[in-house]
Every structure is written in C-alpha cells, then in structure tokens.
Amino acid sequence: MTRPRPLVPRGDPADSVRVVGEFGVIARVLAQAGSARAAEVGPGDDAAVLRTSDGRVAASTDVLVEGRHFRRDWSSAEDIGHKAAAANLADIAAMGGTATALLVGLACPANTQTTWLEGVAAGLAAECAPLGAAVVGGDLVAAAPDSAAVVLSVTALGDLGGRAPVLRSGARPGDVVALAGRLGWAACGLAVLRRGFTSPIAAVAAHRRPTPPYAAGPAAAEAGATAMCDVSDGLLADVGHLAADSRVVVDLDRAALERACLEPPGPLQQVGAALGVDPLAWVLTGGEDHALVATFSPRAVLPEGWTVIGEVRKGGRKPGVLVNGEPAADVVRAVGAEGAGHVHFG
C-alpha cells in the first residue's frame, strides 16, 4: 500500500466558473458530452427530446454529494463522472432496460475549476458511450452560500426494448437467485482509501469507477427474470428490499457466494488480511459496485454472466434474507461487518 498524493488541482482563478461564466462553462462541458443515439433534440433548448423504441421510458435519479459519496482528493474529476453515471445507468439495467440519456444537475462553488467540470463531463460521457447514451441536458448552479461542496444529481432515461420491466416484487418461492457483477470491491477500495492508502489499485479503482454489468440487465429480462435490483447499498440490504417487496424469503448460499465473489483470491483477501477484515463482510454489506441480483424460474436458462447464489422460499409472515438458513444479521455479526448496508443520515 502506498500513500496517496493530493488529486485536487491547484486553483487557477482565470479558469474558475466565476470568471468563465455559466454559459462559457456549459459550452466547454458540452464539448465533452458526445451524442445520444436516441436524441431527437439534444442539449441547449428548454428540454431534450428522446426517442423510445416502445412508447415507454424508464427513469431514475441518484444524487452524489461531495464529502458523502466522493472526495475530490480520492477521485479524479473523470472518476466522479464515471461513478455518477454508473449509479444511474445500473438502475436502468436493473429494470431490464438500456440507458439512452442522462440529465445532470450540478451545484458547485464559484471558484470551481472549469477544467475540473470538463473532466466530470468527460467521465460521464465515457461511461455512457458504450451504451449509445450521452448527457442531453442539465443545469449548472452556484452551490449554497455556506458550502464549498459539489452536489451532482443525475437522472438516467432508458429504453425497455418492448420487454416488461423487471420489478423487485416478482420473486416467487422456488426461484433461483442469481448474481451478475462484482460485490465488495468498492467497499474494499473505500476501506483502503480511508486508511490513507491508494493500493491495491484494483480495489481503489473499483471505488472510483464501478463497472456494473449493464448488458446483464436486458439479458436477464429476455431470459424471463422474475425480479431484479441493483446492489447499491449492499447485497443484504438490497436483496432485503427485493424479498420484502416480493413477500418472500431469500436464502443465500454462502459457499456459492464465496465461489462467485472471492475466487480466485485477489485484492479482497489481500486487503482483508492487512486490515483484519473478513472479506465476506464486504461482499455481504458493501455497496456501490452496482452488481445486479435477479431471480429466475428454476427451469430458466441463465444468460452469460449470471451465477446462482441462492434460492427463494415462502415468506410467510417474515419475508427477509437468510444466509445458509440463518438470519442475515447473525452472519453479519459473525463476520464482523459494521451493519447491513449504508446508513444515509448518520
């Protein structure tokens, strides 16, 4: 593990939002934006207009606050753009859709560097581009008078491609529970950064730029997934919501989860050993990797990238999550995790 160097660029007053001005900044930022394949009207008018393939649009909003969800000394501007886009694009994937566009509301202090904002825009664009999506609108405003923090609110629009949206409420007893994507990596990277280190780089990179398995969402919908959600607050927390909404019990298979998430051994074990943390704690409670969890009929053929990690049982009066038949809370306590998922207002 190596000590970090500060990533915040020295402020050149001539490059500040105050001096360049709202419209100058917007022009520079839009030069980074790319273009959305589905856009009939792009940025610059009162509203953007997006085409949808089936007369419906999926839409989701996530807010990232400096000092809560990112730090400018831990993540580059590009990283923050990638992360803000990924959180929203993954929500669209979790409905079985493909994102088509982002709208971005950004509040920042007047001394924010224009080059930094261009970096955020470049990160947003780079995360969107493989999907054919882009930023099509937004609003740039001054931060609150008492605050030097950046607040980034991103709304993603998406296309369901004629398929029914895959809700959290459709899991049925007998279904298998499957996972696509990584768990615990972003939490492991955050633990590294919190202790003042910047390696192993693979873990830190996972915190800075999540890599959600976007294509796995529509593929799961196509394969008949009965319920789906993304893992933004931690596996136990998010599967808990799915179980509650479906009124079922989800029983996770610890061995399957370890095979899926902890083999072959890598950064999670390495950092876990250095910090005295059971890496399973990150797998069970770490958020922000934006893996997808879905349930399928036991007769379904799982698409590529999906691995079975548990099964759905009758909920009766107590829907919830078990691990090998035991209450999740007991397992969390046993592995020493700090709690099942994020607490947003501490």
Add this chain to the structure above:
Amino acid sequence: MTRPRPLVPRGDPADSVRVVGEFGVIARVLAQAGSARAAEVGPGDDAAVLRTSDGRVAASTDVLVEGRHFRRDWSSAEDIGHKAAAANLADIAAMGGTATALLVGLACPANTQTTWLEGVAAGLAAECAPLGAAVVGGDLVAAAPDSAAVVLSVTALGDLGGRAPVLRSGARPGDVVALAGRLGWAACGLAVLRRGFTSPIAAVAAHRRPTPPYAAGPAAAEAGATAMCDVSDGLLADVGHLAADSRVVVDLDRAALERACLEPPGPLQQVGAALGVDPLAWVLTGGEDHALVATFSPRAVLPEGWTVIGEVRKGGRKPGVLVNGEPAADVVRAVGAEGAGHVHFG
C-alpha cells in the same frame, strides 16, 4: 407593507430525518406524491416507467439551492415544492409538451424536519396534479458535511402528443413575437422580500409560487409556433438566446409590452413607486415567472392567452434583442434595471 414573521418551524428532534430515517421519510413523502397518469411503474423500484403517447419523451432538469433560489424564512415548504415543480413543468410546456412526471433529487441536513419535507412533496404534487403528473422517483441524501442548505434537483418528463418539439432556433424574419403569462411579478415580489416586507401579497406570492401558463405551450405548438422558450432568467436574456439560436433580431414593442404586463396598474406600479423602481425594469429583466415567449407566422391565428409583443427581423451579423429598434442594453440602462437577467455565479 408588513414585516415578515419567521416561517422556519422550530426543530423537533424526533421529527428529524436523522431520527425518522431515510426509508421512513421516503414513505411519508410518497404519501403526499399523488400518482402520475402516465406511470406504468411508480416510485419504489430501481426506476420508474412512464408511457409516452408518441414514442418520444421530453426531459429537463433544474436545480434549486437554498440561499440562491429560495429561503426557508421567505417561502413555506409547500411554496418551495410548487416553485421547483413550476420551473421544470414550464420547460416542458416551452417545447410544446405536457409534463407527465417528475423525479426529485434532494440533499438535506440530517436535522431537517420530516414535516418540512412532506410539505415540499405536497407542493410538488399540487403543482403537478392539474396536468395529471406526479413525482415518480427520486433520491434523498444527506447534505454536504459543510452545509445546512437544502439542494433540490428536479427532472421533468413530458409528452409532445405527436407534435414536433418547438425549438428556440425556428424564428424567421417576419414572424410575430408573442407572450403568454406574466412578467416581472416574481422579481417585484423578491424586491419586496429583500427589503424585509411581505406585502403586497400578490407580488410576494408570485415569487413564492409562479403560475406558468402550461396549456399555452401545447396550444402554441398546435397553432404552428416557429420557436418558443420559457422566461426563467428574464425576458431580454431568454429572448436573447432565442434570437441567437434563430440568428434573427427580435424587436420588442414597448407599448405592447406595457399593455400586456403593466395594465391595469397593480402591485408592480405600487411597489415600484414605493421603492423608486420603474416597473418596466422588472418586466424586461425579472426571471422566475416562467412566462412563455413564442414566434408565429404573421398569418397564424394566435391561441387564447397569447399577446403580440414584437416582431422578428433579419439577424444579419448581429442577432439580438431590440426594444422599439434600440439596443436592449440601452433601454435597460434607461429604466435603471440592474442587468439583463440573472448572473448565476456572482
């Protein structure tokens, strides 16, 4: 004019977001949300799903920051909800569309009162309801660690009803310029509040809850409007963008503007006389009433609610805005306004 009393409720710790918790607050807030006619999937899943009538969706985002766009001692929670919704719903109307849904990203300190957030939600819902729209999703997060301010980012989705979107870039020499809605009232109300007064109530109410002429947007599109925008930053500023995007000169008719906006005499004259301000300054440069400005062929029949306030001329090398043939900047100087529209990063 009467002195205001503080509108911020005393903080009951038991009602704070910290104590009630994210999911408790969201449940209470959603109880205020109403339902969107076009929603196939409403709040509570990874994303909402909205039906569109013609395979397209219009989308726009506006961010409101406490201390910049509103003050909690000047506006009630309901007022702030109304205002945040109106700013976005008007953008959809300015494309010729009808809003169908809002997504709301909200960052607030942990001691924010849940009842205050319920008030914001009630205001958002009440502003949306006449259109059949509602809040269908969002995100509630903690404010930046250095800030006690609320940041509200609202995205509106809208339906164009099969009509082409009305852009800012379509005005043609010979077109007439027309106005729907009020100008200068919100700026007049803000001037009143800034000086510590709370009356005349009609002006203060206009600052707190704008009343955009939503139906005038689709009606203008139906009547063949060639260009349209909403007035959020001030008439001269916003018509300036329309003129630039259309590469034309817009010549406003001062007498027509005064007839449309200052007759019969009312609060603008009353406050103007008390404060020594020419009310035309508010009409020309005041933002946030969200009036609509559109251009029409001189042969078009203007729909109800639209009044001619000027004409479009060839732009040549200098597109821009004139008033009675004179540069807008000279007129602004003559009436003593502080500048043509908001400066967002002062």
